[in-house]
Amino acid sequence: MTDPTLDEVLRAAGFEVTEAGRRRWRAELSRPIPAAALQDAKDLLARVRGRAA
């Protein structure tokens, strides 16, 4: 679902995206969200739904 027009939009906005900059984010994004965080999220959403009900 890559959008080939994105780079042009970023350039038009004045950004010069670098491979080094992207690499930093690639490393961050490669880390899956921890199972404990997913469980915390599930609990929080259930809790706020319960409070809202």
Add this chain to the structure above:
Amino acid sequence: MSDIAAVYDGSALLAYAHGQIAAAELISEINAEGRQVGVPAACLATALAALTDDWDVKQLMALLGTRTMVVLPLGTEQPTEDELRQVGELTRLAGGDLDVGHAVAAALTHRAYYVTANPKAAEVALPPTWPVLDLRPVRLVSDRFGLAVAPTAEPTPPETPPPDTEMPAHVEPMLATPGELPTEGDWGYEFKWDGVRAIAHVDGDLRLVGRNHTDLTATYPELDALRAMLAGRRAVLDGEIVALGRNGLPSFAALQQRIRGTPAGPIRFYLFDLLHLDGTDLTVLPYAERRDALQRLDITGDPVDTPPYWTGDAGPALLDAARELGLEGVIAKRLTSPYRPGRRSPTWVKVPLTNVTEVVVAGFKPGRRSIASLLVGKYDEQDRLVYVGQVSTGFTADALRDLRERFEALRGPRDPFDGPVPRQHARHAEWLRPVLVADVTFRSWTPDAKLRQPAWKGLRVDRTAAEVRLPS
């Protein structure tokens, strides 16, 4: 079905609209991975309400027009009461901030990273373990590379400098020799800043002096803060004045804007040497001791800061870091070297990542709307102005406008070069009195002493044409 990797809250969208490169690079990476960025509708509304510049709004809306960005409504297409209340409850947890409440709900629902330039606001509503991607610019002068900052000097300096009776009225800056990064021996390493070199004299008043005795004090009134930071101490300090660009990094183009008197990014004065303190001449001390004395003055913050330096085997890593950050390069200084005013010394080695040289602007070729190219030269050993190339790229619209204005007063009737100019470049050229000095970047020198692929960098108002010499 969308695959949302990250959710941008209002502050992250504003970071993008305000030109913060990290915000764009993250979107670019997510796009390259074939994934998408979620933009909660409440965050978009918050960001649009905060934007005052039409150009910024236009760029943000253009981004949202790409398939990479997905605007997320409050709940599903026909939101249920539960969905709306859920966002409401998370908003309450976020202290009533709907922007954050909606972004937290979206990140948790889509199991996506939360992206923000204001993590404190989000962290009160997010589960404590949820990953947050922080877009705030990294403070350049912190030790963010995991390298050991140079240790402080021994408690007792081995040499006591002689006291002097008065501060010198003028100190010529010591200069570095271009070269390869030295790694053998005891060296200190610093980032090379892309700005204007200045010596600060603080003795009640502040006086900032550039190369060629140019008085820079009135150009940078905000740097008067240095007097208060020194708390009454008398000092002569060496450093570089830089302007921060849209990405938070030093930008020579932004500094040029400031020199022209147009609004530019924030100004910083990065200190890297201490030459005199309270009547004592420190120039005779080794660099490591002068640096230690400078660090102990504890001049940190805005607009004057003392970046760290590194020792040991940190040089190559620092050069890599400079490359990644888009900085000019690295300066290596022998830890034992005294300060030699006005001398270009082999004990200071500059390692630029891009070749930059000074040229004299001696002519131009008009283009359809402005300037098509500049004809530039340097002086040889016999003081003859020698043509070294034509520069036709790298200009901003502001720079071209500024040059056109300056050229009006400098037009001359004849070719000022003492040697030949290639006929195709001389044809239709208009000539100038050779007084303007500029920096250009270039790939290399040709065997016949011409610049390969020169590109405009900016005017050097602190240099005179007679100083611009062909390399020997």
